[in-house]
Amino acid sequence: MKQTKTxxxxxxxxxKPSGIRRFFDLAAGMEGVISLGVGEPDFVTSWSVREAAILSLxxxxxSYTANAGLLELREEIAAYMENSFGLEYSASNEMIVTVGASQALDIALRAVVDPGDEVIVIEPSFVSYIPLVNLAGGKGVAVQTKKENDFKVTPAELEEVITHRTKAIILCSPNNPTGTMLNEQDLEAIATVAKNHDLVIISDEIYAELSYDEKFVSFAAIEEMRERTILISGFSKGFAMTGWRLGFVCAPKELTEAMLKIHQYAMMCAPTMAQFAAIEALKHGNEDVNGMRKSYRRRRNYFVQSLNEIGLECHTPGGAFYAFPSIERTGLTSEQFAERLLVEEKVAVVPGNVFGQSGEGHIRCSYASSMEQLQESIKRMKRFLERQF
Known part of the structure; x- marks a missing residue:
């Protein structure tokens, strides 16, 4: 009998299975673990947002909504993008409400990638980028960034890997896992490369609301870049709505029409009650978002300073809610460090190598945890380092 695997x-x-999930599974079977591995807010979705979903039920x-999402929600997204980031998108034909930013990324890649096309992924990067490129029939090409440059990509690094098959670049700013945020000058340098080689930019801006030291700039706001940018965002991170699975994608009409065809066949529409919740979040959630951002900033300042004080060198992340300290001084690989820290001190972090080759020698720590847990995790990490090294 033929084996099912064939x-x-x-x-x-x-x-490959997600390297992040492996450590979640290890931690789940242990008591007393402080998890700094979860990439989601520790806040509960605002009550008014939950109430809007309940009321809709x-x-x-x-019932189903329009494939692209409720028109009222798309209009609120359009207003939000203009007021917050200076971007103008038509609610009628330049955006799609998706099942999380992950689905938006999936349909964006499938809309532009042909078999054999190459897509540049700037590493360290979120674990799904290269697998999704491969599933779309393309080839993910990694660019390794350097900690000495705070993991910012340079035009020269991009030029080294561009070939006649290169179709697109995936950007993520603020970045998961490093927290690095690209400023306007950084984006303009990348824009020059994109224009010179006629490349599409898929800009993952899911952490746009969580920038701490300078104003977030969307890649689509850079001069002449709107027409070649697919902008991906959503409600998971800034609005603390991870479980609602609601995202959106904005792009010029021709690109949106292509993505909508895939969305129609693969998903039909995003969950209706989540869409009503998102309308409320956009209308009245700004105060809650500001409160969460201030809280994350306080935690970031404490946690990054503490990491440096105990001997784990860490740059100050400009956004998101991740610290990406170096563990090179220990002589351990990132997986060895993470496994031993979990077993010996019950602190769960994610080894940096799961985010790409340039992530090796680092660990990802989420500071979307209570201050008490962050303080305790620092005590445990300090104890671990003092005992072993």
Whole structure:
């Protein structure tokens, strides 16, 4: 009898499981663990947002919406993008409400990538980028950034890997896992490369609301870049709505029409009650977002300073809620460090190598935890370092 495994797609069979999930699973089986590995807010979604979803259910709004999402929600997104980032997108034909930013990234790649096309991924990067490129039939090409440059990519680094097959670049600012945020000058340098080589930019801006020291600048706001940018964002991080699975993608009409065809066949529409919740979040959630951002900034300042004080060199992240300290002085690989820290001190972090080759020698720590947990985790990490090294 033929083995079931022989039916598998070679592309899927070659995909590696998420390195992040492995450490979540290890930590889940232990008591007393402080988890700094979870990439989601520790805040509960605002009550008014939850109430809006409940009200939509009570009123019987349980049917499909338009494929692109509720028009009212798209209009609120359009207003939000203009007021917050100076971007103008048509609610009628330049945006799609998706099932999280992850689905937005998936349909963006499938809309622009042909078999054999190369897509540049700037590492350290979120673990799904290269697998999604591969699933779209393309080839992910990694660019390794350097800690000496705070993990910012340079035009020269991009030029080294561009070939005649290069189709697009995936950007993530603020970045997961490093927290690095690209300023206007950084983006303009990348824009020059994109224009010279006629490349599409897929800009993951899911952490746009969580910038701490300078104003966030969208890649689509850079001169002449709007027409070649697919902007991806959502409600998970800034609005503390991870479980609602709601994102959106904004792009010029021709690109949006292509993505909508894929969305129609693969997903139909995003969850209706989540869309009503998002309308409330955009209308009245600004105060809550500001409060969360201030809290994260306080925690960042404490945590990064403390990491440096105990001997784990760490640059100050400009956004998101991750610190990415170096553990090179210990002589351990990032996986060895993370496993021993978990077993010996019950602190869960993510080894940097799961985010790409340039992540080796680092660990990702989420400071989306209570100050008490952050303080205790620093005590445990200090004890671990003093005992072993």
């Amino acid at each position: 039916y598998l797609s070679k592309t899927v069979e070659e995909l 009570e009123q019987g709004y349980t």
